[in-house]
Amino acid sequence: MRQTTIKQLLQQARERIDLLDAELIIAFVLKKTREFVIAHGECGVRKFASAQVCKLIRKRERGEPLAYLTGHKDFFGLDFAVNKSVLVPRPETEVLVESVIECLMTEDIGHRTILIDVGTGSGCIPIAITKSLHHHITSSLKIFAIDISKVALRIARLNAKKHGVKIKFLHGSLLTPLLKTCKLARPQTHALIITANLPYLTLKQYRQSASIKREPKNALVAGKTGLGLYEKLLKQIRSPISNIQYxxxxxxEIDPSQSKPIVRLIEKYLPKAVVEIKKDLSGRDRVVETIYFA
Structure with a gap:
């Protein structure tokens, strides 16, 4: 019996899912690159592999995120392991990463700096930041990553090990693990940077978006306004400020509709802070940068 070719699999798949997704699924099953799949359409695919491709195509057709099917997602030019316990890294979050890198590169702020990623998920934010910096900055950077999900932390540790990034992972809610140990008030620290891509969707937004319903709800939805967790985090940030001299x-990261409400919250809890809203590639408000001088 003749084997099905890559070209035939692509022809069958493109009637059901996006061609790019089909190419990536076939490449994943065959353990080849997408370029190989495109260039070798005449290659035969064994029956078992062909069945695997068809199975994954059916799942993708039903709305399963491609990253969950392959177990990988590219973010900021790096490959990250993902599963159903973590949010799939998105291009919009790269704006946050770029903003932090710019901050660290400006005025040599990297010396004796603490970087904390709250709700780290796959660990993509602190890892991408660290991999983009020069050694003289990263050598003076102490990185913490916190998540309430132990399963997510396992994925984050796997990604940190894969990319050779040294991060102290902590289990707990928001900044609680660090506040308990008073690790923020280190005498030799020059600056503190906190990053957070917390759940920020409302339940209504979640219900209206079919594309995200396969991802963990607790990584997407936060209360009636979507800003419940950010308000809790701002309260926590405010509490140790009196002991910090840097x-x-x-x-x-926020939804574009939340720029005004989040600014009001920041003004409430950090009244002396300077706030800047940064836009994503679509021109929509996406990242809120807040600088507080103690």
Whole structure:
């Protein structure tokens, strides 16, 4: 019996899912690159592999994220392991990463700096930041990553090991693990940077978006306004400020509709802070940068 070719699999798949997704699924099953799949359409595919391709195509057709099917997602030019316990890294979050890198590169702020990623998920934010910096900055950077999900932390540790990034992972809610140990008030620290891509969707937004319903709801939805967790985090940030004698920079990812409400919350809890809204590639408000000088 003749084997099905790559070209035939692609022809069958493109009637059901996006061609790019089909190419990536076939490449994943065959353990080849997408370029190989495109260039070798005449290659035969064994029956078992062909069945695997068809199975994954059916799942993708039903709305399963491609990253969950392959177990991988590219973010900021790096490959990250993902599963159903973590949010799939998105291009919009790269704006946050770029903003933090710019902050660290400006005025040589990297010396004796603490970087904390709250709700780290796959660990993509602190890992991407660290991999983009020069050694003289990263050598003076102490990185913490916190998540309430132990399963997510296992994925984050796997990604940190894969990319050779040294991160102290902590289990707990928001900044609680660090506040308990008073690790923020280190005498030799020059600056503190906090990043957070916390759940920020409302339940209504979640229900209206079919594309995200396969991802963990607790990584997407936060209360009636979507800003419940950010308000809790701002309260926590405010509490140790009296003991800190260095600048604090905070970077939040938000939904474009939340720029005004989040600014009001920041003004409430950090009244002396300077706030800047940064836009994503679509021109929509996406990242809130807050600088507080103690």
């Amino acid at each position: 600048p604090i920079s905070v970077f939040f």
